[in-house]
Structures are given as C-alpha cells and as structure tokens.
Amino acid sequence: MSVQPGWQGRFFEDFEIGDIYQHPLGRTVTEADNISFSLLTMNTNQMHFNSEYAARSEFGKPLVVSTLTVAIAVGQSVTDLTQNAFANLGWDDIRMTHPVFAGDTLYSESVVLEKRESAKRPHAGIVTVKTRTLNQDGDEVCSFRRMFYVYKQGAEQLEGIFPEGKKALVDGTPLAEGTPLVEG
Numbered sequence: 799m800s801v802q803p804g805w806q807g808r809f810f811e812d813f814e815i816g817d818i819y820q821h822p823l824g825r826t827v828t829e830a831d832n833i834s835f836s837l838l839t840m841n842t843n844q845m846h847f848n849s850e851y852a853a854r855s856e857f858g859k860p861l862v863v864s865t866l867t868v869a870i871a872v873g874q875s876v877t878d879l880t881q882n883a884f885a886n887l888g889w890d891d892i893r894m895t896h897p898v899f900a901g902d903t904l905y906s907e908s909v910v911l912e913k914r915e916s917a918k919r920p921h922a923g924i925v926t927v928k929t930r931t932l933n934q935d936g937d938e939v940c941s942f943r944r945m946f947y948v949y950k951q952g953a954e955q956l957e958g959i960f961p962e963g964k965k966a967l968v969d970g971t972p973l974a975e976g977t978p979l980v981e982g
Contacts, residue, residue, distance in 0.1 A: 807881025809951040810923035813913050819878040820907045824934075825870050827862050829900040835866040862898040867940050871931040874906040875944075879927060882956070885947040887924065892942040896933065903934040911943070921953040 836846040844851040852860040912926040930941040
C-alpha cells in the first residue's frame with residue numbers, strides 16, 4: 799500500500815501561454831445566494847433584493863449582484879489556476895457583458911496570456927490569464943484579466959503541510975494490497 803497524492807494543482811512550470819482551461823464545475827446561482835451576498839457585502843442597491851423595485855426596471859426582476867458573479871468566476875478557476883497561488887496581484891478590464899439572474903448556471907474558462915519568473919521570489923512565478931464566464935445559454939456574462947503569484951514545483955513553502963496521523967488509518971495495521979478501507 800502506498801499513499802497516492804490527490805490533485806495538487808498547477809505550478810508555475812505547468813502554465814503555457816495560449817493554454818485554455820475550461821473549469822470543471824458549473825454553478826447555479828440562487829435567489830438566496832444573491833440576497834445573502836448583497837447583504838453580506840453591504841450592497842444596499844434594491845435591484846438585487848427587492849422584487850417589486852426590480853420589476854420596474856428594464857429587466858423586470860432582480861439582477862444578481864455583479865461582484866457575486868465575479869466571485870463565482872474566480873472560485874471556479876481555483877482548481878485549474880490558483881490552487882498553488884499565494885497572492886493575487888490584480889484584476890483588470892472587468893466587464894459585465896450580460897445580465898445574470900437567479901436560476902442561471904455559470905461556467906468559466908481561462909486562457910493563459912503571460913508568464914514570467916519572479917525577480918524577487920525564486921520559488922515562484924507570475925501568471926496572467928483572461929477569464930470569461932458563460933451562462934447556460936453560452937452568453938458571456940463577464941470577463942476579466944487576472945495576475946497572480948504561483949509557487950514553482952518543489953517550493954519549500956508547500957512541504958510538510960499534511961499532518962501525520964497519530965493512529966494508523968485502519969486498525970493500526972498496514973493494509974494488504976486491494977484491501978478496502980471500510981468493510982461493507
């Protein structure tokens with residue numbers, strides 16, 4: 799038996815200019831998501847949480863607050879882009895190109911635009927991507943450029959993070975190959 803590492807994310811060396819990552823998880827935005835995020839962030843624009851107010855607008859119903867849309871897009875990209883990042887350096891050219899409503903399902907994809915070694919941090923590099931988010935109909939709802947620091951493979955900052963268990967995983971005895979962890 800041996801420990802098999804889970805998905806470790808991408809490191810600086812894994813990024814190539816022009817690579818496109820279609821982030822694997824879609825996310826349906828609910829009315830509760832929209833209201834909670836609006837109120838949590840102290841956004842008092844009634845367009846996001848008052849149906850009667852929003853009914854008078856050209857959209858006829860509440861819009862999902864745009865910062866929630868951006869937050870979902872960034873979150874969707876973490877698995878592919880920034881699981882090994884340690885700092886965001888900036889977001890530029892944020893565009894909200896189509897309204898988002900409760901019930902819409904969002905998908906995001908990113909293209910690598912630039913990468914360079916860090917002059918000050920030999921254990922890291924800087925990557926720039928453009929991300930766009932689509933709704934279930936393929937309409938682009940937002941896009942932005944993002945720059946972040948990401949660790950290189952073997953960076954000492956990533957060593958020894960997973961703690962060693964005080965007890966063996968199963969009954970204190972090593973498992974024979976092919977033995978299930980849980981009997982059933």
